[in-house]
Amino acid sequence: MSGKDLPSRRIAEELRRRIAAGEFTEDGKDGKLPSERKLAADHDAARNTVREAIRQLAEQGLVDTHHGKGVFVRRRRQLLRFGDRYSKRLREETGVSPYRAELAKQGLTPRVDCPSITRVSPPSDVAERLGLSETDSTVARRENWYYAVGEGEEFPVQIGITYIPWEIAEGSVLSYSADMGKGSLYARFEDLGHPIAASREEVSARMPDPDEAEGLSIPDGVPVLEILHTGIDDQGRPFEVTKFVIRADVGGLDYTVPVKD
């Protein structure tokens, strides 16, 4: 046995069963569960006990609650898979960014927002990867928000914060313009003598902090993937670090890496 026989668990278990059976989602139904007060009466339990059960389901990502409306079965969206983001061939042949291509597979269109470009001191993890001193150097900081638009809804997918050593970015569009022109970011780096040759990606997962949860409208019980990406040029020099934060309920990663002998 893996769980104790408590009222809240029993109620949660029963709701899980009914959700799996499609009781709330079949035909014309909108996925709405009975109200907390009704469930409490049905199970002869206190409303707080039902709330505890629903909290367990929400934590598990099975339902969403909406104040004033009700509790709804969360419909599973197929994950977007991001990989191969830097290939020059892709960049030149298809003319569309990998982000756009992946969204297109699911009938979605991207919207990217670049709310700020600033000049700052690098955070310590970024400075370390760029081989810079944390205090004696500055970097250009470009913040990008990625959204997906489709079927009358728009939702945020990921945030990317790119740090570029100031001595590289200085004078280039990288340091001041949201629009980076044909071929986008990595074409500009190539112009500047840093063609991307390798990418290091350090991947972690964690719960979003409250600001991220709000900004990315992340439902309860959904973690984020955090990727610390370092761009490395043909000389082995790191020239750019980007910190991605991806909603794990809408996005994942897909790497195909050759294995070295």
Added chain:
Amino acid sequence: MSGKDLPSRRIAEELRRRIAAGEFTEDGKDGKLPSERKLAADHDAARNTVREAIRQLAEQGLVDTHHGKGVFVRRRRQLLRFGDRYSKRLREETGVSPYRAELAKQGLTPRVDCPSITRVSPPSDVAERLGLSETDSTVARRENWYYAVGEGEEFPVQIGITYIPWEIAEGSVLSYSADMGKGSLYARFEDLGHPIAASREEVSARMPDPDEAEGLSIPDGVPVLEILHTGIDDQGRPFEVTKFVIRADVGGLDYTVPVKD
């Protein structure tokens, strides 16, 4: 403003501040917070309100609760970073597995448990990646649990479930023995004519299901990384799929991938 001014939020906020200030962890202290009943009295609030505040902290991964003992500040462990797991050179030169090497950096020793080797029908995602029919084929299923041992404590890190087409595993140690001999798994695949040449890794993050949470003793508010790994040989044939589930509070990934022109 990002949060409402509710009693439970205020209490959580104050505890966050005191935790950050090191009030519970400095010098000889063991990181224990005041009891729920004491906090309730101090803040002139109901015990349930304090519990709600503590639940928020636990969800955020700041504290652990222990029934009968108290609430403790969670000490952050440096993440283990797994990458480059398949290199033949590493395998032959160092003689130690990458898993062992990464743990050694932090003064930990691995323990690996192989509780079961069975013959089953492949799950659909696995069958798809191996190019098999879900119903007309069988695979060897090897389940491995990875633990870290150090300083009088042992904790689980990840689970790996490896699926191998039966026609490949049949007759080999892969199909029946926990001990795979010198060079381990990928050396055996090489013996069988499938030297690993590339690895595809599909990465997602999610909350653990209740069984995983128990089996991996995952604290509240900690997600897992799920990696669906496909081993590909020098002919481009997939010969093995492993599903890893990693506790995100102890482990992450580290890929360095060349960028194709």
Added chain:
DNA sequence: AACCAGTACTGGTTCAAGCCAGTTGATGGA
């Protein structure tokens, strides 16, 4: 038709109380 107010729902938060269950340390007997 357009608007607004009222009302009856929904979940969100807090309260005070009680009992259950795991942990710890003191007490006292063998």
Added chain:
DNA sequence: TCCATCAACTGGCTTGAACCAGTACTGGTT
């Protein structure tokens, strides 16, 4: 000395009540 017992903690769970806050519909007024 050793060990069982007990008391006094700790958090875990449930109850039932009250009130707040967001939503949607209804009916009346304009």
